[in-house]
Amino acid sequence: MRVGHVAAVLAVVLVAAYSGRVAARAARQPEVVGEILAGILVVPAVLAVGGTPTLAAVLPTDVVGPLKVIGQIGLVLFLVGVAHELRHGGSGLGARAVGWVTAGSFVPALLTGLVMAAWVVWLADPDLRGDAPVPALVLMIAVALSVTAVPVLARVLEDRGMVDSPAGKLAMAAAVVTDSAAWVLLVVAVGISGGLVVSLVLVALGVAVTVVGRVLLRSRVPVSAAGRFPRATGAGIAGVALLVAFQFEHWGLTAVFGSFVVGLAIPGGVWAGAVRAVTSTGRLLVPVFFVVAGMGVANAPRGSVPWTAIAVAIALAVVGKVGGGYLGGRLAGQDRRTAMTVGVLVNTRGLTEIVVLQAGYSAGLLSVQLFLALVVMALATTGMTGPLLSIIERTRAPKPVPVPELPGSRS
Template sequence: MGGVLVSVHVVAVLAVVLAAALVGRTAARAVRQPEVIGEILAGLLIVPAVAAVAGHGALAGLLPPDVLDVLKHIGKIGLVLFLVGVAHELRRGSGSLGSRTVGWVTLGSFVPALLSGLVFAAWVLWSDDEALRGGAPALSLVLMIAVALSVTAVPVLARILEDRDLMAGRNGKLSMAAAVFTDSTAWLLLVVALGTASGGWGGVVRSVVVLAIGVALALLGRVLLRGRTSNTLAARFPRLMSVVVAVVALALAIEMENWGLTAVFGAFIVGLSMPNGEDAHLWEGITRPVASLGRLFVPVFFVVAGMGLFSTPTAELPWVAAVLATVLAIAGKVGGSYLGARLGGESRRDSITIGVMMNTRGLTEIVVLQAGYSAGLLSAGLFLALVIMTLITTGLTGPLLSLIDLRARRTAPRPVLEPQGGTQ
């Protein structure tokens, strides 16, 4: 009977979380922000809001340990399934441009942002604030913060570009291509950071070996899935193949966690194994339902993250760290991408537009931060400061793009009108 009550309790909590996510998405659309901003805020704030209204005792009753454990699993499952689609989209966007400009924009968007992360990490270590510093090894913490300030969220950027009809334009293509390469490098550095935390340099070697095996599996899967038999099965039984993809992704995610890596790498292995080329449309139809199902339950992931943040008292919110992280993140991404685009031959307006686009962090950043938080690399206060930075930088993308367009219209030369009537 206890199991039945727990199940009913979980379903009730899920209904509340999904309703809150819907409200968050609606509110975000109303103010022309990406929907994920509303979902993140709704997920992170629902737990403190309930505690503030009903008290700590009521919160413990609403989210007892057995229910919270189930929610953690549901949130992780949703995240893994959603990232299968993200990884497939990374492959799809990576082959659109191969020009010299892409290289400059990628370098500009990654290297200065990485250096900004190193500056912020040095400040965290120098401040000697134990609540902010946490207990992570210095090298692991520095790498984790550097990665956090280097990320550009491909899914959120893609959604912003689609909403503004910029995906087919040159700036949109350059931004997406650079974001693909930037995030791929950031994920590799995240492996190193997690590896140094879990077992020193021996952990790094183990993580890199496991990652190499994962890449080999992705390449092997890509070859196998291009075969005629696989394409026939995908065309005839798309729902069954979607189930198979989801099960394999979850199994690999569990295995990656057993090897000391984050579960998201299992999702990336499966997503990267999906064929691109002429079979891309077929396999996109397979991965889309998987990603959509995961997207439905991603807000649960934010609620669990909010439970972790609830341990940080409101009076101790690290506002100085949040402000400094935000300033450095914007300077590194916007400034670096602008410089890279200019070196690549782009105009000033296009360069600043690309810089603003690359400053989008969104869900990808939250996933990276949660991985570092779960591994003990980030303290609750530092995690919260970087979450605030994520929300601000992502939220600025839309308004800044609108401001650039408005300024361009105001400074555009007006057409010369011919006098009516002509000359007699």
């Protein structure tokens, strides 16, 4: 392994990610959209400029291997914070309202995912369908269309001052529940292709580790240490998360599951600062993960961009999330404008969707073409969130214009 070469590529990736964030802010988009695009487009850009020989020189095998490991480390550390937020986030709203919005943002999206899966299995080109078992493929596509990115949604709400709005609270509460369910379904989908019984045993083991971990970390000594030594605590959390994540991957599940086990096991309170440090480190390295994903996209055969699949995925994704979120908001008793805002917000996919798709692609559930179509869908639906919210804001009911008094109308 050439350490200097790896360090140079890593520096270029981080600079590209920073540039992507700057460009996204200038375009009034969530920063993660620019970050994902920058990471994914690094490899195609090298190919376009210098062709395959240049790509082989810039990213030889002994450099790609360490990059994959670094990307995985970043992803695991970042998802520890995501899981922790899923566990401890709250909406402060009534259970009935949250229940309707959650059902509306999840069930119709799952159904549209099943529609797309049926199209892929029975009508689409065999190259798009791939070789995955039908049940695993169907569940994978359904999960892909039902995800809402909690981290990206939180950033959108913060940037637009909507954190405490009814629509923002409802959307975030629904996203927390739907993403939790989506991760479970993802594990099942991967398990179907690799041995469902073994996967269910591992899931049960993960649940047990989570429960035991929460009990142990709530005791006096760990809580005191976390409060006094937050940096050392963060380093310990990172080490345990990597150990657990890669062990579960070695056993046949995705490393994502292991990171969620650790994130869900960590209590709130004094532990939050240490978790934030772990998440920040992971976020810094996640662009490397996108570069690795971009290599898979770049390896797609030339002339095989699945335009029809992209159009179908975007259309069904918008119908399932925006339409379903709107329906859930109306059933929850919200006015039309608030319900539509909820629908637009839960249509934000971003980083979470890319992680789900990469897990499905690595497990052999998604072909390169289908992976590419769903990645474009994730970016498109996330990118349309800001413009659609701006349109909704401009459609507010105008303030009543005072009627001028006629001369002599006063008594």
